[in-house]
């Protein structure tokens with residue numbers, strides 16, 4: 001098991017009132033799975049992803065990631081988990097603009113304390129994996145949207161994480177580059193990488209092996225089906 | 229760390245104008261401090277050189293009546309001062325502050341000095357013991373010095389200094405010429421010059437009076453001959469050479485104490501006794517010190533003003549760093565998502581602030597050095613660049629960066645990664 005959410009609630013304090021954004025969410029993901037979480041805008045997808053990605057903590061409920069209880073973990077522990085066990089892919093790529101593709105991919109290894117030589121080797125291997133080895137010295141501004149997202153994917157997988165977590169990975173891409181990214185995800189999943197992907201596009205969600213639906217902060221197995 | 233420094237340079241150079249403006253306060257502050265400190269140091273060295281001579285470290289201990297040095301060209305020597313002996317000299321030499329000492333007598337502008345029937349007006353005659361040249365820092369440049377036999381035989385020989393030789397003999401060698409002192413013929417056996425590299429700068433009337441006596445010619449004779457031309461019982465004065473500049477004050481005081489033992493306080497009934505005479509060490513060093521204190525206290529105020537400029541510079545750095553943290557909220561959020569710990573973010577921003585202000589400090593030091601050269605030229609004030617002040621300035625500007633970078637850096641390190649990632 002990669003992670004398990006049990007009866008998760010998340011409230012945001014707005015003014016004085018707590019506004020519930022996630023309600024009683026339970027979800028467990030096994031190794032090698034490819035799960036898509038679908039839902040309309042504002043339904044709580046990103047909030048859920050932040051919790052799964054150990055960037056935020058739930059208000060209530062238990063969340064175990066790779067055997068560790070996240071609720072009680074401190075900043076150092078959470079940083080380590082994000083660094084070594086989770087690879088993030090964002091809608092808007094989030095590459096450092098002044099650094100080359102290679103340097104961007106090296107970042108997680110830098111934080112993991114990997115030596116420069118090994119960093120370089122692993123980053124080049126990851127860029128090869130996404131088919132961008134020949135562009136490794138390019139700055140993000142010199143790359144197309146699809147290429148930027150592939151650099152971001154290389155950065156996400158460079159540490160061989162337990163989980164690849166993607167929030168609307170094709171949201172800022174044209175159909176063709178979006179399809180390329182989906183192709184890459186499928187290949188990675190075939191190689192054994194566990195993927196959780198958030199999207200609001202049914203076509204993209206279809207690439208996954210399992211689809212979950214979120215509406216008004218509640219998780220469903222079927223598009224309109226009963227609560228899980 | 230090296231990575232952080234590299235990144236800082238990259239960041240600073242990608243915002244050249246902004247970085248330069250941020251550094252401006254630091255640059256001005258440090259440049260002002262360097263220029264002021266250089267001027268203080270230059271002035272101090274000038275004062276020291278002017279008053280006590282460069283590196284000679286000698287103190288004169290002279291018989292004085294009140295504040296005036298006794299001059300026996302017109303007054304009779306007091307009866308209660310006995311002559312120094314070899315054991316007096318030995319005791320002075322044994323002082324730990326004293327390297328060597330010498331006894332001498334002087335007579336300013338005597339009216340009984342002639343060369344070939346023409347009177348020599350401005351000259352000072354010294355009656356010296358055999359340690360004088362060594363201790364007072366003279367060397368023989370022509371002819372020879374006094375031998376022991378010159379002293380014991382009462383030989384009528386003198387040594388003149390270069391100023392006198394040039395004034396009277398007009399380029400001819402003085403050696404072998406004969407001077408008439410008090411009707412007695414004295415043969416010149418050598419010429420001497422003071423070997424310190426002391427070139428006084430005459431800026432004021434006071435300076436002029438300080439140096440004019442060294443600009444008149446000097447004639448040295450063995451002290452044993454003094455009785456031939458002047459009075460045999462004139463008390464001697466002393467020059468003590470201190471082991472170093474700092475020991476000068478003590479060397480002078482302790483030597484004076486020993487010399488004063490030769491003065492009997494109670495008048496023995498003689499009419500020439502004076503209860504007020506005593507040996508006093510000249511306080512040139514103290515004068516120099518107080519002048520230096522004066523010049524540095526006025527300049528200390530300037531340093532405070534410059535420090536305010538540094539403070540303003542520091543606030544400027546803090547301001548820009550806060551802007552930079554806000555601008556880079558996304559970057560910080562991303563780094564945190566990728567596993568960067570608080571400490572790393574903190575270190576990154578602190579390094580950036582420190583590198584920024586250090587570069588400012590270095591530019592400031594260079595500007596300050598340039599500025600002090602300009603001051604030296606325009607105001608004709610001597611300047612001396614002090615290495616410690618340069619090192620301290622650069623370290624200090626680095627500290628300013630760290631101190632004023634702290635609040636922005638803590639703010640960056642505390643950012644919540646989701647808020648940071650969400651930030652547009």
Ligand SMILES: Nc1ncnc2c1ncn2[C@@H]1O[C@H](COP(=O)(O)OP(=O)(O)O)[C@@H](O)[C@H]1O
Pocket residue numbers: 012013014021039040041042043044045046047048
């Ligand atoms: N930090 C926050 N403070 C208050 N409300 C928030 C915050 N983050 C998200 N929300 C609210 O939570 C709901 C879900 O947001 P989000 O998870 O971003 O939805 P999605 O990603 O599905 O569009 C939205 O109504 C949003 O306004």
Ligand SMILES: [Mg+2]
Pocket residue numbers: 045046
């Ligand atoms: Mg969203």
